Amino acid sequence: MAAANLLALIDDIATLLDDISVYSKIASKKTAGVLGDDLALNAEQVTGIRAERELPVVWAVAKGSFVNKLILVPLALLISAVLPWLVILLLMVGGAYLCYEGFEKVFHKLMHFRQDDEHHRQQMAAIRDSSVDMVAFEKTKIKGAIRTDFILSAEIIVLTLGTVQEASFLIQIGVLSTIAIGVTVFVYGLVAGIVKLDDVGLHLIKSAGQGTWSDLQRRIGRIILLSAPYLMKLLSIVGTVAMFLVGGGIIAHHTPLIHHGIETLSISMATLPAIGSIFSGSVPMLLHLAVGFVLGGLVMLSITLFQQLYKRLNIRR
Numbered sequence: 001m002a003a004a005n006l007l008a009l010i011d012d013i014a015t016l017l018d019d020i021s022v023y024s025k026i027a028s029k030k031t032a033g034v035l036g037d038d039l040a041l042n043a044e045q046v047t048g049i050r051a052e053r054e055l056p057v058v059w060a061v062a063k064g065s066f067v068n069k070l071i072l073v074p075l076a077l078l079i080s081a082v083l084p085w086l087v088i089l090l091l092m093v094g095g096a097y098l099c100y101e102g103f104e105k106v107f108h109k110l111m112h113f114r115q116d117d118e119h120h121r122q123q124m125a126a127i128r129d130s131s132v133d134m135v136a137f138e139k140t141k142i143k144g145a146i147r148t149d150f151i152l153s154a155e156i157i158v159l160t161l162g163t164v165q166e167a168s169f170l171i172q173i174g175v176l177s178t179i180a181i182g183v184t185v186f187v188y189g190l191v192a193g194i195v196k197l198d199d200v201g202l203h204l205i206k207s208a209g210q211g212t213w214s215d216l217q218r219r220i221g222r223i224i225l226l227s228a229p230y231l232m233k234l235l236s237i238v239g240t241v242a243m244f245l246v247g248g249g250i251i252a253h254h255t256p257l258i259h260h261g262i263e264t265l266s267i268s269m270a271t272l273p274a275i276g277s278i279f280s281g282s283v284p285m286l287l288h289l290a291v292g293f294v295l296g297g298l299v300m301l302s303i304t305l306f307q308q309l310y311k312r313l314n315i316r317r
Contacts (some may be wrong), residue, residue, distance in 0.1 A: 020174035024182075034295065054195045057138055062188035064146035065153065069180040072157045074152075077172060080161055088254060091162045095250030096153045096299055102243035103296025105236075156183055159246075194231065201225035248292025262287050 079086050160179045164172045174270030252258045266283050 016230040017171075020171055020178060024175050024178045053138060055079075055192055057142060058188055058192045058195065059140045061145040061149065062184060064142065065184050065188065068146065068153045069157075069184060072153055073176045073180050076157045076161045076176060080165060080172060081169065084165065087158070087161055087165050088315075090158045091250055092254055094158045095247040096295060097151075098247030099154060099251070099292040100299040100303070101296075101297035102240050102247065103293060103300050105240050105243075107300065111188045121153045153180075153183075156180075159250075162250075194235075197224055197231070201228065241289070244289050244292030246292075246299065248288040248290070248295065251295055252288055252291050258291060279310045 079090070103151050156179065157176065160176055163174070164175045167175070201221040201224030204217045204224070252262060262284050265287070
């Protein structure tokens with residue numbers, strides 16, 4: 001009897017772990033867009049730090065990210081248990097925020113690129129200035145990065161919670177914990193690697209001696225040094241596009257009119273000869289992208305109008 005009970009317990013645990021694994025894979029796909037932006041933003045946040053202080057700063061932000069997850073995961077589980085209807089609402093709000101954030105990034109890049117270059121030059125000048133308090137500078141950077149991480153972590157947790165909302169409480173705990181830990185380790189491990197790419201390239205160039213192998217090392221080092229800035233830009237672009245795709249997809253999926261319209265159009269495109277299979281697969285993605293972009297613009301316009309109205313009311317008072 002004891003052996004049978006033990007085997008049954010082991011079977012239950014195996015089934016639970018298998019369910020957690022399946023749900024975690026689904027959740028990781030849905031949060032991929034936020035992960036791309038999280039990675040790009042955090043890598044960008046630690047730029048401007050002196051080379052010898054880059055890894056300690058990344059570690060400090062990573063610890064802050066773990067604290068954020070310790071707050072967000074229990075809060076998400078509480079909401080799911082007490083107010084389950086709120087999960088969809090938070091998911092919609094999170095999707096709209098993703099679209100807004102993506103649109104704001106595009107708008108900012110198009111309209112204020114000169115100011116960005118000037119800000120970067122001022123930042124570099126501050127780093128070279130020995131009179132600047134780098135400890136205070138680092139603390140400011142770390143606090144800003146942890147605040148950004150809290151917002152992005154909240155979006156990831158809400159997206160994950162939406163995936164496991166119908167699952168048992170144990171599965172919810174397992175999936176949320178797995179995603180929270182996995183995302184933090186993945187993002188900040190990769191951020192640490194990205195910010196040290198230039199150092200790796202420089203090390204390969206300087207440490208190489210004579211011969212074919214040494215020439216190859218120097219070439220690889222030069223490629224790494226040249227590609228590191230472009231990698232950061234690519235991450236930023238991919239992250240922004242992914243924000244529109246994920247945010248637009250969330251809104252479209254939970255808005256019946258848009259959801260059915262996209263399904264109908266995809267089915268119609270599938271009937272086209274030769275190219276139907278190609279277009280039927282890409283149409284939903286392109287439409288989610290369009291929904292995300294338009295919604296992001298509308299949210300930004302609404303916020304701007306509200307701010308202007310608020311300023312005018314304050315001036316009249």
